[in-house]
Amino acid sequence: GAVVSQHPSWVICKSGTSVKIECRSLDFQATTMFWYRQFPKQSLMLMATSNEGSKATYEQGVEKDKFLINHASLTLSTLTVTSAHPEDSSFYICSARALSLRRGSTDTQYFGPGTRLTVL
Amino acid sequence: GEDVEQSLFLSVREGDSSVINCTYTDSSSTYLYWYKQEPGAGLQLLTYIFSNMDMKQDQRLTVLLNKKDKHLSLRIADTQTGDSAIYFCAEYVTGGYNKLIFGAGTRLAVHP
Numbered sequence: 001g002a003v004v005s006q007h008p009s010w011v012i013c014k015s016g017t018s019v020k021i022e023c024r025s026l027d028f029q030a031t032t033m034f035w036y037r038q039f040p041k042q043s044l045m046l047m048a049t050s051n052e053g054s055k056a057t058y059e060q061g062v063e064k065d066k067f068l069i070n071h072a073s074l075t076l077s078t079l080t081v082t083s084a085h086p087e088d089s090s091f092y093i094c095s096a097r098a099l100s101l102r103r104g105s106t107d108t109q110y111f112g113p114g115t116r117l118t119v120l
Numbered sequence: 121g122e123d124v125e126q127s128l129f130l131s132v133r134e135g136d137s138s139v140i141n142c143t144y145t146d147s148s149s150t151y152l153y154w155y156k157q158e159p160g161a162g163l164q165l166l167t168y169i170f171s172n173m174d175m176k177q178d179q180r181l182t183v184l185l186n187k188k189d190k191h192l193s194l195r196i197a198d199t200q201t202g203d204s205a206i207y208f209c210a211e212y213v214t215g216g217y218n219k220l221i222f223g224a225g226t227r228l229a230v231h232p
């Protein structure tokens with residue numbers, strides 16, 4: 001099946017620093033990638049939808065200047081948490097949508113393994 | 121509005137069947153998904169069902185969809201300890217940027 005990787009898998013940083021998380025589709029091209037945030041024992045919250053070569057679309061309540069998303073190629077999207085604070089500590093998960101040309105099939109999202117961010 | 125609800129916890133004995141329920145609100149959902157998340161890991165797609173189907177079976181997994189009541193269920197036959205995980209129901213909503221709306225997840229605990 002399609003594989004999506006994230007790097008790093010975990011990161012600890014000091015308050016005020018910026019952290020970049022990479023999301024790669026390893027064996028398919030993804031015109032659209034999604035960034036989610038998951039708090040402990042809670043569901044995934046969609047933060048933004050990233051389309052290759054264009055600006056990301058952010059969900060309501062997500063600060064686009066704090067969570068910078070770049071989708072420079074069909075296999076790579078990055079999320080940068082700028083000036084991170086302890087409340088930004090969370091599990092960040094990306095997914096990549098693989099388009100299927102088969103009629104009636106679903107555009108399945110494949111998820112990365114997640115990145116655990118801890119801000120001290 | 122878009123909302124997906126699930127019960128938060130289910131405990132079953134090994135070998136029994138597990139049934140995880142989900143309700144959703146968006147009647148325009150085209151696909152409904154079940155994902156599995158093991159501790160500290162990302163989401164694994166288990167199965168999905170198209171909105172014009174009532175049932176889909178895939179080995180030990182059976183998905184039932186009642187579109188009138190906007191109710192989705194996942195049945196796992198012969199539940200094993202390796203099935204212990206959090207199971208997320210998600211609806212695929214269209215319009216603008218298509219996206220998945222997730223439920224809060226059901227934690228399945230399998231005991232001997």
